[in-house]
Amino acid sequence: MIEAVGLTKRYGAKTAVDDLSFRVRPGTVTGFLGPNGSGKSTTMRMILGLDRPTAGHVTIGGYPYRKLPNAPRQVGALLDAKAVHGGRSARNHLLCLAQLSGIPERRVDEVLGVVGLKDVARKRSKGFSLGMGQRLGIAAALLGDPQVLLFDEPVNGLDPEGILWVRNLMKLLASEGRTVFVSSHLMSEMALTAEHLIVIGRGRLLADMSVKDFISHNSADFARVRVPAIEPQQREKLTAALTGAGGQVLPEAGGSLRVTGLSLPRISDLAHEADVRLWELSPHQASLEEAYMRMTQGVVDYRSTADRRSGLQEPLPPGMQPLPVVPPAGQGQPGWYAPPPPQRGGTPFAMPRPADDGYGQDGGGRAGRTGPAGYGAQGSVAPQAYGVQAPGAGRLEPSAAAPPAPPASAPPAGAPAHDTTERDSEDRR
Ligand SMILES: Nc1ncnc2c1ncn2[C@@H]1O[C@H](COP(=O)(O)OP(=O)(O)OP(=O)(O)O)[C@@H](O)[C@H]1O
Missing domain, CATH: 3.40.50.300 (P-loop containing nucleotide triphosphate hydrolases)
Known part of the structure; x- marks a missing residue:
């Protein structure tokens, strides 16, 4: 040892x-x-x-x-x-x-x-x-x-x-x-x-x-939700239903939505109530790379001038707040990515x-x-x-x-x- x-x-x-x-x-x-x-x-x-x-x-x-x-x-x-x-x-x-x-x-x-x-x-x-x-x-x-x-x-x-x-x-x-x-x-x-x-x-x-x-500990689990590609208005309807229920919704490249703050069954129920068909509803966890980036983003000494760091994630649509990062109970404070040493x-x-x-x-x-x-x-x-x-x-x-x-x-x-x-x-x- x-x-x-x-x-x-x-x-x-x-x-x-x-x-x-x-x-x-x-x-x-x-x-x-x-x-x-x-x-x-x-x-x-x-x-x-x-x-x-x-x-x-x-x-x-x-x-x-x-x-x-x-x-x-x-x-x-x-x-x-x-x-x-x-x-x-x-x-x-x-x-x-x-x-x-x-x-x-x-x-x-x-x-x-x-x-x-x-x-x-x-x-x-x-x-x-x-x-x-x-x-x-x-x-x-x-x-x-x-x-x-x-x-x-x-x-x-x-x-x-x-x-x-x-x-x-x-x-x-x-x-x-x-x-x-x-x-x-x-x-x-x-x-x-x-x-x-x-x-x-x-x-x-x-x-x-x-x-x-x-x-x-360093990444928020999220759900990926996809509606039929030919029905963009359904996507907006679902986004409104999910945010109205307290979820955070982030559009992803390819048309899917990244949802946090709501359980999968709840997302399913909300979609059903809003009369929105789903083509995908799947649970996801961030990769080690993503978790590492989140943890170390405040302690990187050498960074390209072209790297605005926020570019690691997809840009937020106008008016949308970044997703809160919630540390596990007893480990750090809201807003901290890393648990305290x-x-x-x-x-x-x-x-x-x-x-x-x-x-x-x-x-x-x-x-x-x-x-x-x-x-x-x-x-x-x-x-x-x-x-x-x-x-x-x-x-x-x-x-x-x-x-x-x-x-x-x-x-x-x-x-x-x-x-x-x-x-x-x-x-x-
Ligand atoms: N002999 C030395 N004299 C002065 N500074 C040093 C010396 N050795 C290391 N450092 C400094 O200490 C810090 C840590 O360096 P170190 O090489 O241990 O980092 P590292 O995590 O291994 O980096 P990398 O991933 O780039 O290999 C750096 O700022 C480096 O410039």
Whole structure:
């Protein structure tokens, strides 16, 4: 389990992460969402001991990363797929990481099979496409068969088959009881992959709840009503009946009406009383994307000048009021899209013992991004064909659980190498 308590990171006057408390539990995929610049990567770097918190702390299995016994075998991460020595072959890149962590060579070939890079294992990674680079980064994260995995935008650059593969891989890893923490901007993908969400905005916690609850807490259910297209006057008649009964009605593209504030049977009765024929009366719930947009619209730092935000929804007809957003009982106030951060209402989690944070002298800074832990460690899984993750693909056998790894103080496995001596010989290997 990953546990952050009061985690804060300031860069000068900029507060990148602000008093963040959450838990990432084993056995489920937890999505980590937030607009650009909201502090996701900074949080992940603090989890991996690459940035030192200004305040608060974060532990993995009860230890700060740097105090974690055998850290590269317990935690695997993909932070920046480009943090690879381009002159090295994929295999040699992984081999270097494996040797640093005492992982047997055969595991390198296993993970190359798992991520579908076996056929290009001896090619220099600088010739890799974005998607191939992501696969190599995922292979590095899986190398040590870790119980805890962090992935920052793992589907970046992947084709649809690759996205499906990553989705199945994440779920498989979680189903094996691992802790899987994954950031993404692809809401539709997150909705299919994650069961639980942690959402931040401007460094602060906005939500820590299941995907299902997140959607229902941040979007109003609505009914879609359609009358025969050839009878526009019926539409007006129905709109008048529904608004007269206290409903809110929003015309949608395509001629249907989006109705809130009235139950389906009530809409049906009102239509019947008004002598309006219906071609459709269906219940709907907003998508994760819509719920996310609603929650984060007040905390987006970078927005196109062409995006008036109101454009996310269809323009209201003249005189029509926007639909009220009603937060669930006890969560926020009318007009708020997001429930207040849990820490506002008290201490959501038990405070772990205030231990030495184990960060030594080399704390923060963006430099950590390219520093020695784009990847930490590693995973299980069995060989497979390119791009296809067979559900249930096997885990690393205990016998492969390698010789003892270096002490936790050693650099994590994913250190991007800068040695150029092998460059010319790589492709020949
Ligand atoms: N080393 C640093 N020095 C100064 N500011 C930094 C540093 N690292 C991050 N920041 C700032 O902290 C904020 C959070 O950045 P971070 O990269 O964590 O966001 P993010 O949620 O990962 O963004 P994205 O989704 O775009 O990757 C940003 O405003 C960023 O500019």
